[in-house]
Amino acid sequence: MSAFLQRLDLASHAAADAPTIAIKDSIDVARYPTTAASRALADAPPAPRHAQVVQRLLDAGWRITGKTNMHELAFGMTGINDFTGTPLNPQDHARIPGGSSSGSASAVGLRLVDAALGTDTGGSVRCPAACCGVIGLKPTFGRVSREGVAPHQTSLDCVGPFARDMNTVIDVMLAIDPSFHGGRARREVTGLRVALPDVEADGEIRHAVAAAVAHSELASRTVQLKYMRDAFTAGLAVINAETWRAFGHLVGSGMLGPDILARLNAAANTPASELDAAERIRRRFTDEVDRVLEDADILILPTMPSLPITIEAARTGTSVIAMSSLIRPFNLSGHPALTVPVPIEGASLKAGLQIVGRKGDDETVCAVAAHIEATLASNA
Template sequence: MNPAFIDEIALRASASANGPTIAIKDSIDIAGYPTTGASAALSGSAPATAHAEVVRRLLDAGWRIHGKANMHELAFGMTGINDFTGTPLNPQDPLRIPGGSSSGSASAVGLELVDAALGTDTGGSIRGPAACCGVIGLKPTFDRVSRAGVLPGRTSLDCVGPFARDMRMLVATMAVIDPTFDAAAARRDVDGARVAIVKTDADASIETAVRHAVKSAGFAETLVELHAMQEAFEAGLAIINRETSAAFGHLIETGKLGADLDKRLRTAANTTHKQVEAAERVRSAFTKAVDDALEHADVLVLPTLPSLPITLEAARAGESVMAMSSLIRPFNLSGHPALSLPLPIKGSKIKAALQIVGRKGADETVCAFAAHFEEALAR
């Protein structure tokens, strides 16, 4: 079995044997298969009795599901390392982490095992793996894509979204899983639109690549500062900890969790009501800050990750990956749509990633800009 998949299956609509192929993250229900979250603690779960809504839409549209995608255990981690189900390969460099938690989805797309994949993004879990694996990943506006049949059942952050190798396929996927998505608007011309570059502390080579991408795409270099980014990053973790503990904290008693998950869930259980209240205040302030910045620009752009992904060896040795989500988790807190697009770096065989953030509900605009950048960077 390829480590990108937990189960390799072949579900397809009988009338469309030639539809696009897709992998489905193992936190999303497929009828007849258990939803295990790539965890031994859930490995004995009964098969799902119904498809998640996004799965049903794909099958009804004739898409072929090739497998349940592997993931970081219980979607609670950024490395993608999983010693129970195996660690998916990073298509850019097999010595580096694939990113988490939607590691198998990003890996399967990058390795060209499928045309597209679905993942989920609570604190960067689509955009992070997309950046690591050199593919495109979209976190839609919060609550725009149905989460019916998706773990965890209750969340104020998590979004279902697609991975693809090109914007054409990503738009096609969104048009199926979100019946309100306007594919024509996602392909519109954005010449003359406004782009603002968010100031960050990313590696100099990545910041240079972002500015080069903006210039290559024909946009003016306008800078903006989001003062509450660090506070939003920390507030997002408080809410993730509270909600993940509520969903999966009881699994500590099974004794079947990986050591990192056991430790993280025990820590998450200590999140206080006061910390959550403070995080919600930051959520309101940061959401307003992003909305205000988008009054003067159609999209914001910044690096997806502040540096290239670390090696598997370094991650296993204990090197922290917390900073990986410093530029992505804040937009889970605010709920804005955000897309990660591969970004070439001068002198590097490994690509970084450009993050494109848009107004709430303007997912099509984010995709239109991504397609424009995709074309410009390919010249």
């Protein structure tokens, strides 16, 4: 299945050898409809103008080659889409590519483009990046413009890049975020302090992350995040309510996929008391992470607690909600978070190592990721 919904060539000002990038179909590209890979939006009118991030990429000389496939309405973790097709997982075609930015991760992993943009509301950049064995960054909430990005109102969603190497991730950030400082993102990180949250994950993934940290030779210590599980549950409540507000009007269209229809119908019943409780947890978890980051420069933990399941298992009802247990909390808190692939001993698939930083310090997250990338390459 193709990672692309539509091939484009927005290259009027790009050099012949310009780097290529693809854009998730929840982000406006002028003269093309933004359908969010949904039959219910297939007849949407063309976008009148580029999303701000798209215009900035063009201004920086990037060649935009296509709009990428995705989990319908950006409301799912598997990446399975029976209307537009399910993108291939480059690591293992039998496994789910992850969602919701499935096509963006797939296109990068299959080397169809140098980079791609996705959106991350509950892990929708980091989950498919980890599934597909590529790098994905969720910037600090509010740092990268969401003008021209669906849904229009959100307290969770962020636009972020995918790439196969950190140098390209940094190049994309320099294009889409005028405040991003390339020198800080490419600096040496010797002496930085790492906090390792004690979280539940499969042994092979825990070992892969621990080995990568050991190779990095960065000083580390284990910490507890008391509100991590509560933040996961709270993040589910908030995304349900906000997605219902954005797309609930499509429920009666008769054109939604059955999984999205079921999720939206359930989201319609999110009680106000649950949202109030979620906001209390948002404050507590945010404060907790901020306190840990007073005595550490970054957090490192697994991106996902286990490897991606097969498409067949997902179709036969295996739950995937726990896939986001370690990533969704940082949407709630708004901290920058990046996943980088790390090898698993004796396995062909790679695990995701997640790096979380202080709000507004996306550059340090990138610098640590680049350091880990380099140490892994030198030990390969």
